[in-house]
Amino acid sequence: MSGLLVPAIVLTVKDVGEADRLVTFLTAARGRLTGLARHARRSRKRFAHCLEPLSRVNFVIATRRRGDLEFLQEGELIQAFASLRRDLPRLAAAAVLAEAAGELASPPEAAAPIFAALETALEQLEQGTPADSLLPACLVHLVQWGGYGLKLDICGACGGDPKPPFWFSAPGGGVLCGACAGGLPGPRLPLNAGSLELLRQAHQLPQEKLSRLRFPPLQGGQCLTALRLFLRHHLGRELRSWSFWDRVGRSPGSK
Numbered sequence: 001m002s003g004l005l006v007p008a009i010v011l012t013v014k015d016v017g018e019a020d021r022l023v024t025f026l027t028a029a030r031g032r033l034t035g036l037a038r039h040a041r042r043s044r045k046r047f048a049h050c051l052e053p054l055s056r057v058n059f060v061i062a063t064r065r066r067g068d069l070e071f072l073q074e075g076e077l078i079q080a081f082a083s084l085r086r087d088l089p090r091l092a093a094a095a096v097l098a099e100a101a102g103e104l105a106s107p108p109e110a111a112a113p114i115f116a117a118l119e120t121a122l123e124q125l126e127q128g129t130p131a132d133s134l135l136p137a138c139l140v141h142l143v144q145w146g147g148y149g150l151k152l153d154i155c156g157a158c159g160g161d162p163k164p165p166f167w168f169s170a171p172g173g174g175v176l177c178g179a180c181a182g183g184l185p186g187p188r189l190p191l192n193a194g195s196l197e198l199l200r201q202a203h204q205l206p207q208e209k210l211s212r213l214r215f216p217p218l219q220g221g222q223c224l225t226a227l228r229l230f231l232r233h234h235l236g237r238e239l240r241s242w243s244f245w246d247r248v249g250r251s252p253g254s255k
C-alpha cells in the first residue's frame with residue numbers, strides 16, 4: 001500500500017463511465033476533495049460499504065493526483081450512521097449539514113473544525129438528537145468556522161446592543177435593531193427574542209453540548225430561515241439539500 005490514509009466523511013457519490021465512481025468527501029486536513037474510485041462498481045471489496053453519502057470512512061488515496069482529482073485506492077468503513085438513515089428528518093438534517101460543511105470548509109483553517117463539527121453532529125443525530133433542534137444549532141457553528149462572522153450580540157447596522165423588535169439580515173451580517181432594519185437592503189426577517197436567545201446559546205455552547213438545546217417549532221423555523229438566508233447570501237446559491245429538508249424535516253407551524 002503506497003497511499004495516504006485519510007479520515008473522511010463521504011458527501012456525494014456518482015457513477016461515471018463503465019465501472020468507476022466519483023466521490024466528494026470532507027477531510028480534516030484539506031477540506032472537501034474529489035476522488036475517483038476506479039472499478040469500484042465491479043470490485044466491491046476495496047470499497048466495501050464505503051461509498052455511501054454521510055459515512056465516516058478511512059480512504060487510502062494515491063500520493064499522485066491529476067489536477068484537483070484524487071485517486072482512491074481503497075476504503076474502510078468506520079461508522080455508517082445506520083440509525084439516522086432510518087429517520088427522514090434526521091437524514092435530511094444530516095444532508096444539509098454535510099453539504100454546508102463541504103461548502104464552508106475551503107479556508108485551510110476551517111477544514112479541521114468543520115470536519116470535527118460535522119462528525120460530532122452526525123453522531124448526535126445517530127444518538128437521536130431531534131433534527132429540528134440540531135440543524136439550526138450546528139449551522140451556527142459551521143458558518144462561524146467557515147469564517148462568516150454571524151453577529152448575534154451587536155446590531156449589524158449601528159454596532160450597539162441590539163434593541164427589539166429584532167430583525168435578521170443576511171447582508172447586515174446577523175441581528176439588527178428594529179430601528180436600524182429599515183436602513184439596510186433586504187432580504188430580512190423578523191426574529192423574536194426567543195429565537196435570538198437560542199441562536200446565542202448555540203453559538204456559546206461547544207458542539208458536544210448542542211444536543212441539549214431544544215428549539216420549539218416557531219423559534220426553530222425562524223432560526224432555520226435566517227440561517228438559510230445567511231448561507232444563500234454568502235455562498236451565492238441555495239444548498240440543494242434544503243429541498244429534501246422541506247419535504248421531510250420541517251416541523252408543523254414553521255414557515
Ligand SMILES: [Zn+2]
Binds near residue numbers: 157159176177
Ligand atoms: Zn442597531
